Amino acid sequence: MIIIGEKINGSIPSVAEAIAKRDADFIKQRAIAQAEAGATFIDCCASVPEAEEVETLKWMIDCIQEVTDLPISVDSPSPDVLIQVFPYCKRPGLINSVSMEGDKVEKIFPAIADTEWEVVALCSDDTGIPKTAADRLRVFDNLMAKAKEYGIKPSRMHIDPLVEMLCTSEDGIAMNEEVISTIRKQYPDIHITAAVSNISFNLPVRKLLNMSFTVLAMKAGLDSAILDPTNRDLLGIIYATEAMLGLDDFCMEYISAYRDGLFGPKK
Numbered sequence: 001m002i003i004i005g006e007k008i009n010g011s012i013p014s015v016a017e018a019i020a021k022r023d024a025d026f027i028k029q030r031a032i033a034q035a036e037a038g039a040t041f042i043d044c045c046a047s048v049p050e051a052e053e054v055e056t057l058k059w060m061i062d063c064i065q066e067v068t069d070l071p072i073s074v075d076s077p078s079p080d081v082l083i084q085v086f087p088y089c090k091r092p093g094l095i096n097s098v099s100m101e102g103d104k105v106e107k108i109f110p111a112i113a114d115t116e117w118e119v120v121a122l123c124s125d126d127t128g129i130p131k132t133a134a135d136r137l138r139v140f141d142n143l144m145a146k147a148k149e150y151g152i153k154p155s156r157m158h159i160d161p162l163v164e165m166l167c168t169s170e171d172g173i174a175m176n177e178e179v180i181s182t183i184r185k186q187y188p189d190i191h192i193t194a195a196v197s198n199i200s201f202n203l204p205v206r207k208l209l210n211m212s213f214t215v216l217a218m219k220a221g222l223d224s225a226i227l228d229p230t231n232r233d234l235l236g237i238i239y240a241t242e243a244m245l246g247l248d249d250f251c252m253e254y255i256s257a258y259r260d261g262l263f264g265p266k267k
Helices: 014-022 026-035 048-065 080-090 106-114 133-150 174-184 194-201 206-221 232-244 249-259
Strands: 003-004 041-045 072-075 094-100 117-127 157-160 224-227
Touching: 003 232, 014 026, 014 072, 014 157, 026 041, 026 048, 041 048, 041 094, 048 072, 048 080, 048 157, 072 080, 080 094, 094 106, 094 133, 106 117, 106 133, 133 157, 174 206, 194 224, 206 224, 206 232, 232 249
Parallel strands: 003 041, 003 224, 041 072, 072 094, 094 117, 117 157
Antiparallel strands: none
């Protein structure tokens, strides 16, 4: 599982306070904790007004790169900000995100076409978030046509089917499962990601729902996720599910992660 660590995001009150105070040690400690927990990418989202975003993201990236060599997921709703900031990173990472909304694809895809950068692509367009699996797959087809146009291979794409709150769903996660499984069948090498915690908004004991969703989504074909890698229970579920699905030969990754103390009782 590709794990995109979500703990450095200005929408989190404690992170917003650290950004406002330019508390570098706080940002660094969050980066270290996620790296030690096994994150693949460290997401970096400022959640400040766009006029302040480039400068703020560069400061945050400096903090992260001082303490870890993990690639960074540069996270902003603005394609103009992303284009200005991603070259500031020391190594190729992840653009988070594009969609078929407005001119996002037309700005981002040419900028990363001749690089090794990967990209999160949302299944939404100018009509908003589609309500049916068929419409989300239509948006996905449009995204892939654009990716092909700019020479971006499926293996560099992290498709986000857009997980919404379970409490407002009429069919549980059936639509997400259909979208994920259909994409996986069409493109075996593509990455499919999700913000796992979206599923449990406004519901009690959220961790149970997050873990249940993760198992079902992985069975459908999810291989990437935006989550808290320091959540030991969730991380254990991920390693266990990979083993159950035959994605971990002889359970070696599961055993190794346990021995490294990533899940299970703290040693």
